[in-house]
Each structure stands twice: as C-alpha cells, then as structure tokens.
Amino acid sequence: MPKLGVDLDHVATIRQARRSAEPDPVWAATAAQLGGADCITVHLREDRRHIQERDVRILKETVTVKFNLEMAADDETIRIAREVAPTQATLVPERREELTTEGGLDVVANFDKLKEAVAALKEKGIIVSLFVNPDGRQLESAWRAGADAVELHTGRYAGAKGAEVEEALIALKQGCAIAGKLRLAAHAGHGLTYANARLAAMVPGFDEFNIGHSIVSRAVFVGMEQAVREMKSVIAV
Numbered sequence: 001m002p003k004l005g006v007d008l009d010h011v012a013t014i015r016q017a018r019r020s021a022e023p024d025p026v027w028a029a030t031a032a033q034l035g036g037a038d039c040i041t042v043h044l045r046e047d048r049r050h051i052q053e054r055d056v057r058i059l060k061e062t063v064t065v066k067f068n069l070e071m072a073a074d075d076e077t078i079r080i081a082r083e084v085a086p087t088q089a090t091l092v093p094e095r096r097e098e099l100t101t102e103g104g105l106d107v108v109a110n111f112d113k114l115k116e117a118v119a120a121l122k123e124k125g126i127i128v129s130l131f132v133n134p135d136g137r138q139l140e141s142a143w144r145a146g147a148d149a150v151e152l153h154t155g156r157y158a159g160a161k162g163a164e165v166e167e168a169l170i171a172l173k174q175g176c177a178i179a180g181k182l183r184l185a186a187h188a189g190h191g192l193t194y195a196n197a198r199l200a201a202m203v204p205g206f207d208e209f210n211i212g213h214s215i216v217s218r219a220v221f222v223g224m225e226q227a228v229r230e231m232k233s234v235i236a237v
Contacts, residue, residue, distance in 0.1 A: 001236050002188075002201055005039035005068055006032040006228055007212025012042075012050035025051065026058050028224050032215075033065055035228030039087075041210050043070035044077055045094060053080060060084045068210070070131075073110075073117035081121060088127040090151055090187075090210075091117060104133035104153040107141035115145040122146065129187060134175025139182060149185035151210065152176070154200060158191025169203060176205030194218065194234055201235040209235055 008025040015023055029040045040063045042051045059067060069086040071077045072094035081089050091114065093105050107114055107130060118128045129149035132138040133156075142150050152175045157168035172188070179186040188200060189210035197209065211231060218227040 002206045003038035003208040005041045005210035006037040007041040009043050009050045010216040025055050031224035032228050035225040036232045037228050039066040041068040082124045085124050089121045090129040092131040107138050118146045134171045139178045143182040151187040153190050154188050155190040172203050197234050201237045
C-alpha cells in the first residue's frame with residue numbers, strides 16, 4: 001500500500017485570500033496526521049501565494065511524520081531549506097503565472113543546476129526527490145544528478161479519458177519500472193482525486209502519493225481528519 005502525503009497548500013490559499021490567521025496549515029497538519037497521513041507536504045513558492053516561510057519553520061518543529069518541502073531550485077529557497085532541514089525536499093518547476101505546477105522538471109536541459117541543488121540539500125541530510133514526467137531520459141538524469149527519489153507527474157493520467165487512461169497508466173508503469181532499476185524511490189502526484197487515485201495506486205512500484213487539492217476540498221465538508229482517512233482507504237490496494 002502506498003504511503004499518503006497530504007499537501008496542505010490550499011489550506012494556506014484560503015487563509016491568504018483574506019491575509020488573515022486562519023485556517024492555519026499547522027493545525028491542518030495535526031488533523032491530517034490524526035487521519036493517518038504518512039507525510040505532510042507544502043510548497044514554498046517564490047511568490048508566497050499560499051505557504052509562508054513561517055509555516056515551513058513551525059511545521060518542521062511540529063510534524064511528527066515525514067515532512068516534505070516542495071520547492072524550486074532557486075538560491076533563496078535552497079538557503080531556507082538548508083536552514084530548516086525538512087525530511088525531504090522535492091524540486092519542482094515553478095512559473096509565477098501558473099495556477100499549479102504544470103509539468104515535470106526538464107532535468108536533461110537543467111542538469112548542472114539541479115545536480116548542484118541536489119548536492120546542497122543532501123549536504124544537510126535532506127532526502128531529495130525530483131518531480132519529473134515518466135520519461136526514461138528524465139529519470140536517468142535524475143539518478144545521475146544524485147536524487148534519492150522521483151515524483152512522477154500524474155497529470156496526464158488525471159486528465160485522460162477513454163483509451164487515453166490506459167496509455168497514461170502504461171507510461172506510469174514504465175516510469176516506475178525504470179525508477180526501480182535505478183534504485184530511485186517512486187512517488188506520484190498531480191491531479192489525483194478520490195475518483196482516480198485507486199487505479200494509480202495499483203501501479204506496481206509506487207511508494208508514496210502526494211495529494212492536496214482533492215483532500216482539502218473534501219475536508220471543507222467532512223473535516224481534514226476524515227478526508228485523509230477516506231483517501232487512505234481509496235489507495236489501500
């Protein structure tokens with residue numbers, strides 16, 4: 001059964017809509033852990049549109065499960081990550097105009113920069129994962145850059161319909177197989193919901209799922225603890 005990482009970015013999105021103190025993602029992390037979350041994930045974006053540096057520092061001190069910091073490979077965020085030392089850092093591409101992360105890193109084209117970022121983070125004992133499309137060249141480059149894990153971008157699968165669903169699942173299966181051969185832990189994330197996560201969880205080799213928007217949306221109606229329990233049940237295959 002894959003582990004469940006709960007991404008709390010959109011709890012902070014609601015808070016930042018009013019620039020107020022609530023809802024607090026730190027409180028949400030506690031509820032998520034009570035619901036069985038195996039990992040707490042937040043993305044410290046350059047534009048600070050949701051998660052703030054304050055959140056990251058408090059979560060580091062209060063989260064009792066794996067703490068995963070999503071981040072771009074920019075100097076300022078790397079400096080913060082090295083100071084905070086989360087359990088894991090997941091390097092992702094980042095553009096100010098995007099609503100959410102739109103695709104995987106191009107590790108091939110940005111190899112030297114990413115290799116340097118991976119080394120800087122690992123120097124502080126941080127596990128490093130790279131967010132990539134399930135493409136053999138990208139996975140091999142992630143391994144050569146020194147990554148410990150890869151998070152396969154599941155956006156193609158999440159948006160697929162009809163015959164495209166099976167094609168997307170085959171790509172994920174192939175990506176997991178390549179990661180396994182390279183001895184990279186295989187994580188999954190982007191666009192996963194209560195409706196589509198079960199099939200993805202049946203792909204052999206996935207160790208961890210990172211799911212945010214769907215869980216936070218469900219939590220509006222049933223509470224964070226129950227929403228996490230329900231998603232744990234969905235991926236229990």
